Amino acid sequence: MQLAELLWVERTLSFEALPKLIGEVRDEELRGALEEHLEQTKEHVTRVEEAFRASGAEPAAARSAALASALEQHDAQDVKEPTLRDVFHASGAARTEHLELGLYDALLLLANGDAASVLKQNRKDEEVALKRVAKIAERLTGELPN
DSSP states (O other), X not given: XXXXXXXXXXXXXXXXXXXXXXXXXXXXXXXXXXHHHHHHHHHHHHHXXXXXHHTTOOOOOOOOHHHHHHHHHHHHOOOOSXXXXXXXXXHHHHXXXXXXXXXXXXXXXXXXXXXXXXXXXXXXXXXXXXXXXXXXXXXXXXXXXX
């Protein structure tokens, strides 16, 4: 079930959430980081599908209540100040990375062989993405007007 949830998360991020977020972001560094991570996330979808097959199952996605809730909260926000809005976007991206890392960690406790190999690569990418957006969020926070 967690692998199905992870597939839904990666698909939702690559086909809906990240493209939308990229369109909303004004900070060039943050936009670049999100665009790069979007390309990685597309690869993550393929790797998660590979993990399904390596486990002897056909890929099937199951809705993630945690990501769905985070996306709903994001959409409900109406932040006007541009830098603050980008801080909000960067913190939302960090929150999503933490969610993904938790799913990968749980799955890696059970995975082996080829499935574990592809999941480890995705986890590594997520960790790098988290550090990058956190650093950008810290810079943006320092640029907020008093």
